[in-house]
Amino acid sequence: MTKIGRNDPCPCGSGKKYKQCCMRQDGPQAADSLPRVFNSAQYLQLAFAHHMAGRTVEAELLYRQILSAEPEHAEALHLLGVLVGDSGEHAAALELIEKAIAIDANNHNYHANLGRIYSQQDMYAKAEACYRRALALKTDAAHYEALGNILRAQNKFAAAEDSYRSALALNVNFAVAQRNLGDLLQLQERYEEAIDSYRQALVLHPDFAEVHNNLGALLKKRGNSAEAILHYRRALALKPELDAHTNLGGALLANGDVDGAIECYRRSLALEPDYANTPGARGADAAIQDSVEDTLLYIMSIHAGGAPLDYLQAARRYGAKLHAVARPYTQWLCAPRNSGERLRVGLVSADFREHPVGFFLENILSRLDPAKIELLAYATDAREDALTQRIKPHFTIWRALVDVSNENAAQTIRADAPHILIDLNGCTANNRLPVFAWKPAPVQVSWLGYWASTGLSAMDYILADPYSLPAQEAAHYSERPWYLPDTRLCFTPPQEAVPCAELPALKNGYIAFGCFNNPTKMNDAVVALWAQVLQRVAGSRLTLKAKLFEDASIVAQTHARFAAHGIDAARLTLLGQSARADYLAAYNAIDIALDPFPFTGGTTSVEGLWMGVPLLTRRGDRMIAHQGESILHNVGLTDWIAADNDDYIERAAAHAGDLARLAQLRSELRARLLASPLCDAERFARNFETALAGMWEKYCTGA
Secondary structure (H helix, E strand, O other), X not given: OOOOOOOOEOOOOOOOEHHHOHXXXXXXXXXXXXXXXXXXXXXXXXXXXXXXXXXXXXXXXXXXXXXHHOOOOHHHHHHHHHHHHHOOOXXXXXXXXXXXXXXXXXXXXXXXXXXXXXXHOOOHHHHHHHHHHHHHHOOOHHHHHHHHHHHHHOOOHHHHHHHHHHHHHHOOOOHHHHHHHHHHHHHOOOHHHHHHHHHHHHHHOOOOHHHHHHHHHHHHHOOOHHHHHHHHHHHXXXXXXXXXXXXXXXXXXXXXXXXXXXXXXXXXXXXXXOHHHOOOOOOOOOOOOOOHHHHHHXXXXXXXXXXXXXXXXXXXXXXXXXXXXXXXXXXXXXXXXXXXXXXXXXXXXXXXXXXXXXXXXXXXXXXOOXXXXXXXXXXXXXXXOHHHHHHXXXXXXXXXXXXXXXXXXXXXXXXXOOOEEEEOOOOOOOOOHHHHOOOOOOEEXXXXXXXXXXXXXXXXXXXXXXXXXXXXXXXXXXXXXXXXXXXXXXXXXXXXXXXXXXXXXXXXXXXEEEEOOOHHHOOHHHHHHHHHHHHHOOOOEEEEEOHHHHOHHHHHXXXXXXXXXXXXXXXEEEEOOOOHHHHHHHHHHOOEEEOOOOOOOOHHHHHHHHOOOOEEEEOOOOHHHHHHHHHHHHHOOHHHEEXXXXXXXXXXXXXXXXXXXXXXXXXXXXXXXXXXXXXXXXXXXXXXXXXXXXXXXXXXXXX
C-alpha cells in the first residue's frame, strides 16, 4: 500500500491530517466500540487504524460493513482491495480497486496500488501503466521509486535509473530509493557508482542492514575484504536474522580466517537448514546450485585444524541430503559396449576456460584416441574464452547446464547415453553435484577439480595417484580410489613464450623466496613457518603475488602478521595480479617457491617449475596436502619434500646455501618438467583411457 505521511490528508475523508486523525488510533484504542449510529467516515477511520496496526480481520470486517451500506464507497473499495491483495487474493483485489477507479479515476493512490497488485503477480507491463497514470495525476517520489522497481524487473535499466533519480530529486532523504539505485547499478556492473549510492543510503539511514550487506558484497568484489567484513558485521548486529553469515564467511575466508569462515557457514545452516535453496558465498558470481553446505565442505577440506574423517562424516551427511531429493536412475540408455566400440565419456565442469582445471585438461583432450573415447561436455558456467574455443572441437556434444534444474540436467545427460560421467568440480564454485545424485550415467567419477570426498554414494570412483592418495588414506573417501600410475594431473605448458632468467640470487646477493598462491591458503601456521625460514636464511626476502594484494588493508594485515614473528615489512614484496605473460615473468625474480599447507599449490607450483623455480613442500595428511609431494615425485625432486616443520626449515636453509646447485637446477628444470609424466600428455592419455576402460569392465562384470 502506498505509504501515508504524518502530514498527508487522512484517507478516511475527515479532512484532517493523518497524524491528527486515524494515526492517533494505531494503538489499542483502535479497538474501541463503534458508534451506535452508522457513520461511514468513522467506520473507515477505525477500519484504517486496524489495517495500519496489522489487525486485518477487524479491518476487513469494517470495510465490508461500509460497502454493505454504501457499495460505491471508493475509499473502502480501494483499501479493502489493498488488504485482500496483500493476503494473496489478487483477482479480488484487482476487481475492488478497479471499481474504486471507476468511481474516482483521479485518485493517484488508486492507480498506484492497482499497479502494486499487478507487480505482485509479475504482470509488469500492466503495473508500469498503472504507475505512469498515478504519476500523471501526482508527481510523487514513492510512485517513482515503485516504478523504478517495475522497470528494473523488465530489464529496462536506463528507464529504471531515471525513475530512481526522479524519486531522489523529489526527496533527497529517500534512503530506499538510494539503495534500489545502488542495486540497479550493481546489476549493470557499475560497481564504483553502486558503492557510492550505497554509501549515500547509509548517510541517510546508518542502520539500514540490507545496505550494509549489499555494500559489503561489492567491497569484497572490488578487493576490499577488510571493509566488507565491517559492513557484514554491522548488518548482522542490526538484523541478526539477515542472511549475511555466508557473505561474512566468504570475506573472512578471503582474509585468511578459515576458522571464522567455518563458524559463519555453520550459523547460516542453523538459520536456514534448507541449504539447497541458499546460495553459497564463494562470491556473487556463484551459481544458484552452490549451497551453504557444499561451501562449508570446501572450507573444511582445506582447514588446517580439521581431521579428514570429520570431513568425511560431514560429506556423507551432505550426500545423503542430495540423495533424499533425487530419484536415481537404475537403467541407462547407453548401449552395451562391444569390443572395439568407443566409450562415451561425459565431463561436467564450470571450468572449461582459463582456469587451473582448464589448463590441466587442455593437453589431455588433444591426445585421447577418438577411436576409443567419445567426449561429451556439460558446462555449468556460461563464461567462455580462448581456451574454451580451443577445446570445444574435441567434444561431439557440448551442452550448457546453466539455469537448468537438477532433474532436467540429469534427464539431458541420461538421454545422451554416456557410459561414464566425470565431475571436475566437487564442492567448488558452480558445481552440479546434485545432478550426480540422480545417477544419470552407470559409472560416475570425481577427478581433477576437487581433492576430497563428495560424500555421494552415487559417485563410484575418485581418480588419484599413489602420491596424492596413499592407500592408507583411502578410508577418507566414500568413493573407491582408482589409481593412475604416475600422476592425476597433466600440465599444459603455457603458450606464452617467457624465457627463464638466471638465478636472481647471483645478482641480488640474497635468496628470494616466493609464493604466488591465493593468500587464503596462508594460514597462521604457514606464516609462522615462513617467518622462521626467513629468520634462518639471513637476508632472505619473500615475494607474495595474488589479486588480494591489490587491497591495501590486506597488505597492511599481511605486514602485521609477519611483524608478529619478527619479520620487517622491508623483507616482503606484495604484488597484485597481472596478465599471464607478466605473471610468469614474475617468477624470474624468485629463487625458491614455498608451498603453503594443507592447501598446497597446483597450477602455480607447476608454473614455477616451468620458470625454473624449485618448490619446497611439506608432507601432508590428505590429497590436497599431498599435491606438492605428487608434483615433486613426478619431476624427480624428492629432496624438496620436507617431513615436518623443522625439516622444512632445514631444507630451505640447505637449498638456499647451495647457489651453484640452484643455478644448475634452474637451467634444466623446464626440460626436466617437459620430460616428466606431468607434461607427457600421450602417456597420461593412455593411462587415462586404460583407467576408464577398467572402470567400465568392472561395471559390466559386476566386480
